[in-house]
Amino acid sequence: MMTFTLWDIVRNLLLGGALTLLLSMVAFVLGGLAALALLFARIAKHRPPRGLAQIYIEIFQGTPLLLQLFTLFFGLSLLGLDVPAWLAAGVGLMLFSSAYLAEIWRGCVESVPRGQWEAGASLALTYREQMRHVILPQAMRMAIAPTVGFAVQVVKGTAVTSIIGFAELTKTGSMIANATYQPFLVYGLVAIGYFLLCYPLSWYAQRLERRLYATRTN
Amino acid sequence: MPLVRTNRLHKHFGKNHVLKGINLEVEEGEVVAIVGRSGSGKSTLLRALNGLETIDDGTIEVDGTALVAEQGDLRALRQKVGMVFQQFNLFPHLSAGQNVMLAPQIVKDTSKEEAEVIARSTLARVGLEHKFDAFPDQLSGGQQQRVAIARALAMSPKVLLCDEITSALDPELVNEVLMVVRQLASEGMTLIMVTHEMRFAREVGNKLVFMYEGRIHESGDPQTMFANPATPEFANFISSLD
Numbered sequence: 001m002m003t004f005t006l007w008d009i010v011r012n013l014l015l016g017g018a019l020t021l022l023l024s025m026v027a028f029v030l031g032g033l034a035a036l037a038l039l040f041a042r043i044a045k046h047r048p049p050r051g052l053a054q055i056y057i058e059i060f061q062g063t064p065l066l067l068q069l070f071t072l073f074f075g076l077s078l079l080g081l082d083v084p085a086w087l088a089a090g091v092g093l094m095l096f097s098s099a100y101l102a103e104i105w106r107g108c109v110e111s112v113p114r115g116q117w118e119a120g121a122s123l124a125l126t127y128r129e130q131m132r133h134v135i136l137p138q139a140m141r142m143a144i145a146p147t148v149g150f151a152v153q154v155v156k157g158t159a160v161t162s163i164i165g166f167a168e169l170t171k172t173g174s175m176i177a178n179a180t181y182q183p184f185l186v187y188g189l190v191a192i193g194y195f196l197l198c199y200p201l202s203w204y205a206q207r208l209e210r211r212l213y214a215t216r217t218n
Numbered sequence: 219m220p221l222v223r224t225n226r227l228h229k230h231f232g233k234n235h236v237l238k239g240i241n242l243e244v245e246e247g248e249v250v251a252i253v254g255r256s257g258s259g260k261s262t263l264l265r266a267l268n269g270l271e272t273i274d275d276g277t278i279e280v281d282g283t284a285l286v287a288e289q290g291d292l293r294a295l296r297q298k299v300g301m302v303f304q305q306f307n308l309f310p311h312l313s314a315g316q317n318v319m320l321a322p323q324i325v326k327d328t329s330k331e332e333a334e335v336i337a338r339s340t341l342a343r344v345g346l347e348h349k350f351d352a353f354p355d356q357l358s359g360g361q362q363q364r365v366a367i368a369r370a371l372a373m374s375p376k377v378l379l380c381d382e383i384t385s386a387l388d389p390e391l392v393n394e395v396l397m398v399v400r401q402l403a404s405e406g407m408t409l410i411m412v413t414h415e416m417r418f419a420r421e422v423g424n425k426l427v428f429m430y431e432g433r434i435h436e437s438g439d440p441q442t443m444f445a446n447p448a449t450p451e452f453a454n455f456i457s458s459l460d
Contacts, residue, residue: 118270119307119366123321123373124296133320137311 004180009189016172017193023168024155024197026090031097031154032147038102043109045127053102060099065160068092073164089161089168097154104146108139148205152198159194169193221246221408222267222377227276229262236262238432239276244377244425249409251419251440254429255455260412263429264379267410268299281376297325300370304382306362308354314341314365315350318372325373333372340368344398360391364398371402378402380411416459420444428452 041053060068073088112135120130162171173190177183222244229237236259244250252260265271267278269285269292278285280298285291309317318337322328328336341347344364354362363383370378380399384392396418403409403422413419419426419440426440428451436443436452447453 113305113307115303115305115307116309119303119309121270121292122268122296122299122301122303123369124293124325125321126293129324133324134309138309141311 004176009176009180009182009186012172012176013169013186013189013193016167016169017197019167019172020155020158020169020193021197023086023089023093023158023161023166024151027093027097027158028151028154030090031094032101034094034098035101035105038098039105039109042102042106057099057103060096061103065092065096065157066163068096069161069164085161085164085166088164089158089166093154093157093161096157097150100150100153101147104150105139105143108143108146109135111142112138145205145209148201148208152201152205155197155201156194220244221248221281222410223279224263224267225277225279227263227266227278228274229259229266229271230274236432237266237273240434242427242434244408244410246376246408247406248425249403249423250411250425250427251423252410252412252427252429253414253416253419253455254435258429259432260429261381264301264381264410264412267377267379268296268301270301293325297373298376299379300373300375300377301379302363302366302370302381302383304385306354306359306366306386308362308366308369310354313351313353314346314357314368317354317365318369321369322372336372337368340371341365343371343401344368345394358391359387360394363387363391363395367395367398367402377408377410380409380413382412382414384413384415416444416456428455430455 038053038056041049042057044050044053069088069092072092073083073085076083076088116134116138117130120134125133158168159170161168162174165171167175169190173186177186180186220243222242224240224242227237227240227242228235238259240259240263242263252263254260262271266273267280273285278295280295283291283294283298285295308314309320312320315334315337318340319330319333322333322336323330338347338350341350344367346361346364346368349357349361349365354365357365367378367383383399384395387395392415396415399409399411399418400422411419423440425437426443427437428435428443428449430436430449430451436447436449438448443452444456447456
């Protein structure tokens with residue numbers, strides 16, 4: 001029987017961890033770009049883009065991530081499209097992130113007081129100019145902390161992609177656990193891996209929140 | 219020809235008919251104070267004058283630029299009409315100077331250097347040239363309101379609208395703002411203000427407009443009106459103030 005040293009286990013987990021990190025970043029960055037487009041549709045003056053964006057957001061917020069991944073992975077292959085696990089995982093998480101980020105950012109834009117829009121309008125700025133020079137700079141400041149906070153959710157969300165066979169941290173862990181018969185050790189290490197990825201992010205989010213809160217209260 | 223003229227202005231909020239055919243004429247250099255109880259439509263009228271409220275019927279004309287219900291070039295109108303708000307509405311992410319510089323640069327394509335010159339001189343007009351780099355949250359309410367006035371002046375408007383600009387201020391800060399307004403009036407600025415400062419309206423205003431239930435109920439020379447109210451509603455209104 002083959003034996004595994006602790007280093008063998010850790011080495012493989014590090015590889016899985018790297019894929020988790022990569023998947024998180026891709027999903028977060030591409031999801032963020034898609035969210036920006038969604039955001040502008042969601043707060044548009046005209047009804048059709050607003051409605052479409054809302055339907056999109058409701059669908060992705062109202063169904064489990066797991067089912068979204070199943071649908072992408074198995075559903076598309078039923079239609080004859082062979083989707084590799086990494087692609088389904090990346091696209092699935094990206095769509096999921098975009099819906100949530102768009103809603104978070106919309107909240108930030110809408111929390112800028114109406115008087116700011118009116119002040120911009122009274123100075124003859126157009127809607128676009130009000131948005132760009134008055135509203136977005138303020139909304140972005142408010143968005144930083146919750147956005148970083150959501151990044152933590154994305155990192156943990158990548159664990160779900162193990163179910164369609166993408167060999168990120170959790171999937172790697174379960175394979176190793178099956179081979180070594182040491183599930184407690186392996187899953188313990190997996191948990192530590194997620195913690196090491198997430199803790200710096202939530203620490204940073206908290207710090208930002210404190211700092212921004214402090215500047216807003218004086 | 220009057221600088222500002224509204225013709226049969228109507229506005230509804232749902233079933234609520236808040237402006238019922240307002241005909242208002244303001245000559246260049248005139249200082250008009252609009253008074254009335256809350257809900258009489260005075261703020262709505264002021265906000266309609268620079269397109270912050272859409273109008274349902276009638277026309278607004280400012281220095282030859284017309285705004286017709288449902289349609290109109292707001293940008294052209296708003297360049298002629300400045301507005302100062304009760305809550306100041308300064309941009310909190312910009313310094314006092316940048317607040318004043320923003321609109322000339324964007325709307326009028328003024329260069330940054332030129333915008334800064336304008337900003338420094340308008341801030342000097344309100345006595346705040348030394349606060350150019352201060353952010354709004356570092357200024358008192360009275361100073362913020364004066365920056366807001368400078369911001370409106372930087373666009374060289376034909377008429378300045380003031381919407382209860384001292385109502386959100388602590389009593390000891392009201393005077394510094396009123397002094398700036400008084401200064402503007404003496405320099406010949408056309409002012410239309412909604413105010414609760416009756417003494418100020420009486421001293422500085424050339425014309426008093428009393429609004430009642432969505433109509434201009436009584437208007438004219440402030441001294442005469444206060445001495446001899448023509449309608450029982452206005453008499454009632456001023457006696458309720460003391």
